[in-house]
Amino acid sequence: MSAHEVPAEGATQPGDGSGPSGNGTEPILRVEGISKRFGAVVALRGVDLQLNAGEVLGLVGDNGAGKSTLVKIICGFHQPDSGRIFLEGRQVHFRSVEDARHHGIDTVYQDLALVPQLPIYYNLFLGRELTFGGPLRLLSQHRMRRLSERYLDDIQVSIPDINAEVETLSGGQRQAVAVARATRSQVKVLLLDEPLAAMGAKESSLIIDLIKGLAARGQAMIVIDHNYTHMFELCDRLNIIEQGVVSLDTKVADTSIEELTSYMVSQYRKQVTTGREELSEAGR
Amino acid sequence: MAEPATLVTGGPPAGPEPVPPPAGRAPRRLPIRRIVERREAAIFVVAVGLFLYFALSTTAFVGYNNFVTLTQFLAPIAVIGAGEAVLLTAGEVDLSAGTAFIFFPFVFYYLTTNEGLPVAAAIIIALVTAALFGMLNGMLTTLLELPSFVTTLGSLFALDGIMEITSNGTQFNLVIPGAGGSILGLYSWSEVLWALGLVVVVYLILHRSRFGIHVVASGGNLVGAAEAGVKTTRVKIWAFVLCSTISALIGIVDASRLSLLDPGNDGTTEMFYAIAAAVIGGTALTGGRGTIVGAAIGSVVLGILYDGMYIKGVNAYWFQFILGAAILAAMVLNVQLRRAAVRHWRSLRR
Numbered sequence: 001m002s003a004h005e006v007p008a009e010g011a012t013q014p015g016d017g018s019g020p021s022g023n024g025t026e027p028i029l030r031v032e033g034i035s036k037r038f039g040a041v042v043a044l045r046g047v048d049l050q051l052n053a054g055e056v057l058g059l060v061g062d063n064g065a066g067k068s069t070l071v072k073i074i075c076g077f078h079q080p081d082s083g084r085i086f087l088e089g090r091q092v093h094f095r096s097v098e099d100a101r102h103h104g105i106d107t108v109y110q111d112l113a114l115v116p117q118l119p120i121y122y123n124l125f126l127g128r129e130l131t132f133g134g135p136l137r138l139l140s141q142h143r144m145r146r147l148s149e150r151y152l153d154d155i156q157v158s159i160p161d162i163n164a165e166v167e168t169l170s171g172g173q174r175q176a177v178a179v180a181r182a183t184r185s186q187v188k189v190l191l192l193d194e195p196l197a198a199m200g201a202k203e204s205s206l207i208i209d210l211i212k213g214l215a216a217r218g219q220a221m222i223v224i225d226h227n228y229t230h231m232f233e234l235c236d237r238l239n240i241i242e243q244g245v246v247s248l249d250t251k252v253a254d255t256s257i258e259e260l261t262s263y264m265v266s267q268y269r270k271q272v273t274t275g276r277e278e279l280s281e282a283g284r
Numbered sequence: 285m286a287e288p289a290t291l292v293t294g295g296p297p298a299g300p301e302p303v304p305p306p307a308g309r310a311p312r313r314l315p316i317r318r319i320v321e322r323r324e325a326a327i328f329v330v331a332v333g334l335f336l337y338f339a340l341s342t343t344a345f346v347g348y349n350n351f352v353t354l355t356q357f358l359a360p361i362a363v364i365g366a367g368e369a370v371l372l373t374a375g376e377v378d379l380s381a382g383t384a385f386i387f388f389p390f391v392f393y394y395l396t397t398n399e400g401l402p403v404a405a406a407i408i409i410a411l412v413t414a415a416l417f418g419m420l421n422g423m424l425t426t427l428l429e430l431p432s433f434v435t436t437l438g439s440l441f442a443l444d445g446i447m448e449i450t451s452n453g454t455q456f457n458l459v460i461p462g463a464g465g466s467i468l469g470l471y472s473w474s475e476v477l478w479a480l481g482l483v484v485v486v487y488l489i490l491h492r493s494r495f496g497i498h499v500v501a502s503g504g505n506l507v508g509a510a511e512a513g514v515k516t517t518r519v520k521i522w523a524f525v526l527c528s529t530i531s532a533l534i535g536i537v538d539a540s541r542l543s544l545l546d547p548g549n550d551g552t553t554e555m556f557y558a559i560a561a562a563v564i565g566g567t568a569l570t571g572g573r574g575t576i577v578g579a580a581i582g583s584v585v586l587g588i589l590y591d592g593m594y595i596k597g598v599n600a601y602w603f604q605f606i607l608g609a610a611i612l613a614a615m616v617l618n619v620q621l622r623r624a625a626v627r628h629w630r631s632l633r634r
C-alpha cells in the first residue's frame with residue numbers, strides 16, 4: 001500500500017498542488033490536534049488534517065467515528081476542547097456558524113438543517129435572509145423567491161414549486177435543497193456531510209455532477225460519504241477517521257477501493273481481537 | 285459497530301427511480317386554491333357562520349352598542365392571543381401572559397397615583413418592567429433548558445403573589461384625566477383600535493420580518509435552525525419579551541377603560557382564551573406553525589360565541605359547557621379541514 005500511516009504528531013504534508021489552483025504551499029484549511037468530548041463520550045482525540053486549495057478531500061470512517069463532529073467544529077457549530085484551526089494560514093476562532101460563514105465556510109449538515117414547515121425559498125436563505133427596512137429587517141420575499149428559482153434552474157434541480165413547504169418534498173429533493181443552500185454563494189471551503197445519503201441513483205448523479213462542477217472551478221471541499229464508489233469518483237484525497245483520529249491519509253490516485261476495503265477490514269479485525277483480549281483479561 | 289463489508293456499497297442502489305418532473309416553472313396557483321390553502325380559511329368560515337347564526341336568531345346581536353361590547357371583550361384576547369401565537373410558533377408557551385395583563389396595570393397605577401409620574405412615563409416604565417419579566421421567562425426557559433410550561437407557570441404564581449402583596453388584596457379605581465384617558469381606553473373604540481394596531485405589528489413581526497422566520501425555524505427544527513446560523517436562544521427570549529410586553533400594554537388599556545384594578549382576577553381566564561384563540565386559528569401547539577390572522581379570527585370567534593350566548597340568555601351553568609364544547613368543535617374542525625386540504629394538495633403535487 002503506497003498510502004502512508006499518519007504519524008501521531010502532525011499530519012501535515014507538503015502541499016501537493018493536486019488542485020487546479022493549488023500552487024502555493026499553504027493549505028486553504030488546516031486543523032491541528034482537534035479534540036472534543038461530549039460528557040463521557042470522547043468524539044475526537046487530536047485530529048490533524050489539511051485541505052489544499054482546489055482540492056476535494058474525502059472523510060471516511062465507521063458510524064460514530066467523529067466525522068460529523070469534526071465538520072461541526074470546522075463550521076463553528078461546536079467549539080473544540082483543544083486544537084487549532086488555520087484558514088489560509090491564519091489561525092481562526094469561530095464563535096458561531098455565522099462567524100464561520102463570514103470567513104467563507106459553508107456546510108451541508110448530515111441532518112440537512114432544513115425547517116420542514118417553511119417553503120423552499122425560505123430554507124434556501126435560512127440564516128442569511130435578504131432584508132430591507134434597516135433595523136426592522138423586513139424580508140425581501142420576492143427577491144428571495146426569484147433568486148431561489150433562478151439558482152435551482154441554474155444547477156438543474158427540478159423542484160415542483162418554490163413555495164412548497166419542505167415537508168412535502170421527498171428525501172432526495174430535501175437533500176438537493178440543502179446542497180443548493182450551501183453552494184449558492186461563493187465560499188472558500190465547502191463542507192458536505194453525507195450529501196448523497198437518502199438519494200436515488202438519478203438524484204445522486206445530479207448532486208455528484210454538481211460537486212464535480214464546483215471542483216472543476218477550483219472549489220475546495222471536504223466530503224463525507226460511506227460509499228467508496230462515490231468517494232473515489234469525487235475526491236482527490238481520502239482521510240480515514242477511526243475513533244476520533246485520522247488514521248490514514250492517501251491520495252485517491254495511489255490506492256483503490258479494494259485496498260481501502262481490506263485496510264478497513266483488517267482494522268476491524270484488530271479491534272475485534274483487542275476487544276476480545278480486553279474481555280478475557282477482564283474475565284480473569 | 286457496522287460490519288466493515290457494508291462500508292462498501294458499490295454502485296447505485298438497484299430498482300427503478302421515480303422520474304423527477306421536468307425542469308420548468310410550476311403553473312401559477314389558482315386564487316381560489318390560495319385562499320383555501322391558507323390555514324385561516326376554516327376558522328374564517330366558522331366565524332362567519334357563527335356571526336350569521338346570532339345575527340339571524342337574535343335581534344340584539346347586530347347593533348352599535350353590542351359591537352362595542354363585543355370588541356371590548358375580544359380585544360385583550362386578540363392581543364394576548366397574537367403573543368401566544370408567536371410563542372407557540374417558537375415551540376414555547378407563556379402561561380403568565382394573562383397575569384401580566386392584570387399585573388402591569390397595577391405597576392402603572394402605583395407609578396401614576398402613588399409616585400405622581402406622568403402617564404406616558406408610567407406606561408414606558410411599566411412596559412420596560414413587563415419586557416424584563418418576559419426576558420426572565422425566556423432566560424429561565426432557554427438557559428436552564430426547562431419547559432416553558434413549567435417556568436411560566438411558576439412566574440404566573442409569583443406575579444400573582446406580588447400583586448396580592450402590594451395591593452393588599454384591595455381593588456383600586458384607576459382614573460386617568462384628559463386626553464390620556466380617551467387615548468388609553470375611555471373612548472368606546474380605543475381598546476379595539478389599540479388591539480388592531482398591536483395585532484398588525486405582531487403580524488408584521490411574525491410573517492414579514494427576519495425575526496419571524498427565525499421564530500418559525502426555532503420552533504420547527506431547533507437544532508437545524510441553529511446549524512443554519514439562527515440564534516435560537518436569543519430568538520426565543522425575544523419572543524417571550526414580545527408576549528409579556530403587548531399583554532401588559534393591552535392590560536393597561538383595558539384597565540383604563542374599566543377604570544378598575546381587581547387583584548381578585550389572576551388573569552388565567554384571559555390566558556386560556558388567548559391560547560384557545562391562537563390554536564383554533566390554526567397555530568400548532570407543537571411549534572413551527574403559527575398565524576396571527578388566525579389568532580385574531582380565533583378571538584373573534586370566541587367573542588361572538590361569548591357575546592351571542594349571553595344575548596340569547598343561555599343559562600349560566602350551561603354557558604361554560606357550551607363555550608367549551610364549541611371551542612373543542614372549532615379546533616377539531618380546523619385540524620380536520622387542514623389535514624384534508626394538505627392530503628388533497630399533496631396528492632395533486634405527486
Ligand SMILES: Nc1ncnc2c1ncn2[C@@H]1O[C@H](COP(=O)(O)OP(=O)(O)OP(=O)(O)O)[C@@H](O)[C@H]1O
Pocket residue numbers: 038041042043061062063064065066067068069070110
Ligand atoms: N451533541 C452530541 N452530544 C453527545 N454526543 C455526541 C454529540 N454529537 C456526537 N456525539 C457522539 O460523538 C461520537 C461521534 O459522532 P459523529 O456524529 O461525529 O460520528 P460520525 O462519524 O459522523 O458518524 P456517522 O457516520 O454515523 O454519521 C458518537 O459517539 C456520538 O454519539
Ligand SMILES: [Mg+2]
Pocket residue numbers: 067068069110193
Ligand atoms: Mg455523521
